[in-house]
Amino acid sequence: MRQPSLAQVLQPKWRTALQRLREERSGGGGKIVLLSAVGFGFWAAVFGVLYRVLKYFRGVEELGPLLAAKLLGLVLLSFISILILSNVITALSSFFLAKDLDLLVSAPVDWLRLYLAKLGETLLHSSWMVALMAVPILAAYGVIYHGGWLFPLYAVFTILPMLVLPAVLGCAVTLVLVNVFPARRTRDLLSIIALGAAGVLILLFRLIRPEQLARPEGFRNLLDFITVLRTPTSPFLPSEWATNAIMNYLREIPDPLPLLLLWTTAAGVVTLGALLHRELFATGFTKAQEGAERFIRGTLWRWTVGSLLRPLPAAKREFVLKDIKLFFRDTTQWSQLILLAVLVVVYLFNIKALPLFRGEQVPFFYVTLVSFLNLGLSGFVLASIAARFIFPAVSLEGRQMWLLRSSPLDLRALLWSKYWVGTVPLLVLALLLTGATNLLLKATPFMMIVSLATICALTLAIAAMALGFGALYPQFETENAAQIPTSFGGLVFMMATIVLLAVVIVVLARPVYVYMSTVNAGLPVRMDASMIAAFAAAATLCAAATVIPLRVGLKKMESFEF
Secondary structure, three states, X not given: OOXXXXXXXXXXXXXXXXXXXXXXXHOOOHHHHHHHHHHHHHHHHHHHHHHHXXXXXXXOOOHHHHHHHHHHHHHHHHHHHHHHHHHHHHHHHHHHHOOOHHHHHHOOOOHHHHHHHHHHHHHHHHHHHHHHHHHHHHHHHHHHOOOOOOHHHHHHHHHHHHHHHHHHHHHHHHHHHHHHOOOOOHHHHHHHHHHHHHHHHHHHHHHHOHHHOOOHHHOOOHHHHHHHHHOOOOOOOHHHHHHHHHHHHHOOOOOOHHHHHHHHHXXXXXXXXXXXXXXXXXXXXXXXXXXXXXXXXXXXXXXXXHXXXXXXXXXXXXXXXXXXXXXXXXXXXXXXXXXXXXXXXXXXXXXXXXXXXXXXXOOHHHHHHHHHHHHHHHHHHHHHHHHHHOOOOOHHHHHHHHHHHHOOOOHHHHHHHHHHHHXXXXXHHHHHHHHHHHHHHOOOHHHHHHHHHHHHHHHHHHHHHHHHHHHHOOOOOOOOHHHHHHOHHHHHHHHHHHHHHHHHHHHHHHHHHHHHHHHHOOOOOOOOHHHHHHHHHHHHHHHHHHHHHHHHHHHHHHOXXX
16 A cells, blocks of 8 residues: 655645634734734844844954853753753644544554654644744844845754754653553653753753853953853753854854754754654553543542632632632643742742852842842743643633533633632742842842832733633644643733733833932932822733733633634
8 A cells, every 4th residue: 555645644734724824814814913013023122132232242352252152052052941841742742642643543654754744743833932032033143243145044954953853852752751651640741741851951050050151250360251151061962053053154164063963963863763753652652542540539629729719609619619620630731830840949049140149248229120120030930821821721621611601600700710710829929939039139128019019910910911812812622731822822922911011111110210319319219200100100001901801801702602
């Protein structure tokens, strides 16, 4: 029997994607216009910031290229660490949980074509957002260092094998773990993945030691500092090869070795991954179909959370219990809590590792500035968490949403439960991050109050935007909850949240500047009209960003048709 080609195996996926694109166009160009506008603004912001940084580096004769190369290496290294976890989670869905696997496994499809098709699907789903993020970063390098018209093609040729390597590694790790843990629920598999990814992130972070570069005077002499800049983070990391290949091209250094290492390693790893797939996939796929143990039982939650929610009406109480059970039944959701806890520790360690903590007296200006800018960074962290946990809340109802729509239950109660189930833990985390960082920075009471009040208002708004955009762009047919945040709606939500954070930070910059100027002048701090107006404007923005998305999301849920 004639074997189908790789293009024929991939054809149903491409046709499905094209059909969805046609549906988007037939429904009006609103989504495309919105995505283009927000995406262009986001790219412009990233490009603008990096352009100014690289322009400053370019002005430094000897150290500039070394600092630019080290910055690019850190960015690419962070991309790889993100891609490893993303590929492991995505590979579980692509290779073992996808709806088309029953047909493909039973069809006369060669094992190599099946592997390459699913590897390509995994690579696309897990890497497209990182690839888009790399566009403005590499564009800034190309403009500053005059890369020319051929630089975009060279950059794509360099970044592509760097994306392939984490995809193959993620597929291999998932394949091995599915075979090692055949009879246990997927939650065990993903818990190990999350713990392993957390350990890798911490190891990589300590390996690069970025705090040394923030304080060159801490080195014995300039030669030691230059030596650290010249020394690669690790000569065996693909991110280091990609950095060397790009910087060699921009600085017109004829050295094809980094590019050769990237492509030969990618080809060798794909070959090894294919051989591993041939040996283990059939057994792993069979074991993955076995039944899983029950994890969530209603008694425990009803005794604990149910008792606390007893004063609420019955409908709201049951909705809250249902959402909590749904969250802990989905292992791709709750297992990320392990990684989240480690990332919070790394975040606090980053603050502690700043050159402010060296034992000497730190100027008041720097402490206040870092404390204020930390609001934006904390808000971005909270937005990322909301995209993972709150944005998919409506989509996780799946096809059962029609039952809720047709029942006499109030959709407002459903939306209320989803909002507060996601907002309360997020608010606790926000207060922990902001309060702990301000304590580490020894911020003044004024900055402590401003930071805590602002982060509370931002958290309420971010959670509402996540739920609103999740209802506006639901993904009821998804096979993996981890893929929902990377959809069109998830991308628009993240960009809209970044815009909100930027506007709030800009609005509050005026009262913070007035406060710093007053303290530096030795005058008593008083609330003038400009400070009150700025705080009122920020509160109004956050209130609007809270109320409007919830109302829009409720109207969208009331119009769902199945």
